[in-house]
Amino acid sequence: MIVIEHTLVSDEVVEERFVCDLSSCKGGxxxxxxxxxxxxxxxxxxxxxxxxxxxxxxxxxxxxxxxxxxxxxxxxxxxxxxxxxxxxxxxxxxxxxxxxxxxxxxxxxxxxxxxxKKPISCHLFPIRIKAGKEYDMVNYEPRETLCSAACSLGNKLKVPVYVFLKEPIIRKYGQEYYDALDAYYKMYH
Incomplete structure (x- = not known):
């Protein structure tokens, strides 16, 4: 778990890889x-x-x-x-x-x-945010079957989830927040 500002970010957000493959999932x-x-x-x-x-x-x-x-x-x-x-x-x-x-x-x-552009929940998918009293939970939640091609493509291209979702993460939390995720990734990976 990574603590940034008022969020608890699951390790999967930086460890897992993901790149949408619309030709496979058809925007499902x-x-x-x-x-x-x-x-x-x-x-x-x-x-x-x-x-x-x-x-x-x-x-x-x-x-x-x-x-x-x-x-x-x-x-x-x-x-x-x-x-x-x-x-x-x-x-x-x-x-x-x-x-x-x-x-x-x-x-x-x-x-x-x-x-x-669109609702932030759509822009951030497959990241899901669950609001809490003290911290928001920022989780990586791809759909197992629907997102399998995106997970494979992310692995092939070696693109971490947070990198693929850079624009919406910055839109939601700001550049400094994204930079903290990036620094964490570079420190531990």
Whole structure:
């Protein structure tokens, strides 16, 4: 366990290797789960602000679900989450011509329509953060079957999880935090 600021980081975040392989998993993390994507409470207002800009990127089914269930909802187990289509794909997802699930938020961001990329929980995956009273737990939690290609690719390319997720880690915790993870890795590996 690595202690950085107010977090306890599992050793796997620096020891394990991971590089998303969308051609293999097809973005399955966007539809494999008990709910939609977990949301930080600060992201609720952002979703409301960008919804009309993102709406043209959504599927008709996604729009229908969002208009029926809301732009987000509260789940007793997971907290604030995005809605899901028939308990499957996130309502903000769509499939591209290759069948890969893409994020409407991220596509709007890539097209320069918004300055918000996507929910931080999605950006950080397969890192999951569990809030605690004194410390947040920062864990590496890939899906065993779904992420097997990403684990293999990470091993082949020798890319630690924290390096692959540099951008979202900095987005969530800042450059100094990332630098502390990097220093730990370089000291012990």
């Amino acid at each position: 993390c966007c539809e494999d789960g008990d709910t939609g994507a977990p949301l930080d409470v600060k992201e609720l207002d952002i979703i409301n602000e960008v919804y009309e800009v993102v709406k043209p990127y959504l599927t008709s089914e996604g729009v229908r679900v969002i208009e029926k269930e809301g732009r987000y909802s509260y789940d007793k187990e997971f907290g604030w989450v995005t809605p899901a289509i028939n308990n499957g794909m996130c309502a903000y997802g769509y499939r591209d011509e290759k069948g890969v699930i893409k994020c409407a938020f991220e596509q709007a961001y890539n097209d320069g329509k918004t300055t918000w």
